Amino acid sequence: MVSPDTAEAPYARVKRFLKDGLAQGDWPPGALMPSEAELVARFGVSRMTVNRALRELQGEGLVQRSQGIGTFAAPRHRLASTLTIHDLHEEIEARGQHHEAEVLVQAQETAGAALAERLGLAAGAPVFHTLIVHRADGLPLQLEDRYVNPAAAPGYLEVDFTRTTPTHYLLQVAPLWQAEYSVEASAASAEEARRLAIAEGEPCLVVVRRTRRHDGPITIARLVHPGARYHLEGGFKP
Amino acid sequence: MVSPDTAEAPYARVKRFLKDGLAQGDWPPGALMPSEAELVARFGVSRMTVNRALRELQGEGLVQRSQGIGTFAAPRHRLASTLTIHDLHEEIEARGQHHEAEVLVQAQETAGAALAERLGLAAGAPVFHTLIVHRADGLPLQLEDRYVNPAAAPGYLEVDFTRTTPTHYLLQVAPLWQAEYSVEASAASAEEARRLAIAEGEPCLVVVRRTRRHDGPITIARLVHPGARYHLEGGFKP
DNA sequence: GAGTGGTCTAGACCACACG
């Protein structure tokens, strides 16, 4: 009977109302926002509905709620952004380029003390090591130096990494459960420069990523990219 | 009557059950997970309750849901991580160091065509420009080259940036509503090297951040850090 | 005590996908 296409879910209407108000500064950071009861009255919906809208806004970090006190516009201090580190293969193909990987090393080695500790192994324990150059249309984009805990991926040495990437493989056999990384700029070493076809000392974007599962570390990867050919992008929308 | 302290909300129990199962690989990526009806029967709770648990897991990216089909364990492709770009002042003080800022430029200038477009202004329109070196215990950590849309922060030129940072000030007067950034490695130019007390050509970590509000761009900042002294860190926990 | 958010229930109607 009524317009069937203008359908917007009631909880979404409430949420949009509040979000727009926040964007326009109706409630500056720290201000008290309408209570659930007020919104129930204003929109003529049930309390569960406005509760959902508010709970989602809280999840997005836009409001802060305190039992017994009220809902407040969140102070906008945090600049936490999401940085997506894709699988390089998908990233390259998404740009319409051809991805190829050259496997320089794929072997079992013996962990030194420092590496063993970072992988949760005993010193001298075996580790899997790969060193791979990834190219887009023939141009080196990444030198991937990776150590893997054999317990997490026993078949790692048998995989053909010209057909699938270590990231992709590891995500399949060992569902990722935690990761930490650091991003820095450093000068290419002589070997890195040779592998990446750049001059020694050229600036490189280096990402070091360590991945863990509930039962221990899975892998440590050092990803070196020529600064002139690669950058990370991210965004942030409240 | 029953143990009053072991209280865990029913929706949280359901959620934890599913999350643990995912962590242990009970449902590999892509697998069909229990339906709402099954979970209702298993936990003896109402459907709204299991729905909330599943909806939150979906929000966290752990499951994918499709009306008429079912709930599936999410493929773990995305490596979206949170990268926190703090206010540099807070970051330095948090390390117990002394932060000082040297304001090299703080003036109104005329926007060239490229800059004007990126700030949503007409070419030749006035823009605010600051160039500031940030030091930690006397050592340069960041060269901040920033252009600001005058409409978003009319008082920008009167602020004493040795006492507060542009980031901090802008967050106060113009609540952040969207941001995009890129991270790259590049070689220090002669001027950058001089300002940062490093050698020309040294690798630097460069973050370019553009901030928008609903009514238009606010500011564009180019933050240059000596690669040897600064790196970004992040993490990711599902 | 009055007001707030935190949570749960037992039903309901709908849109969608599949056989």
Next chain:
DNA sequence: GTGTGGTCTAGACCACTCA
């Protein structure tokens, strides 16, 4: 048609805060 998720309701009990 059956099963799925998407959503809503009208009530309820609780814990908390503040006056």
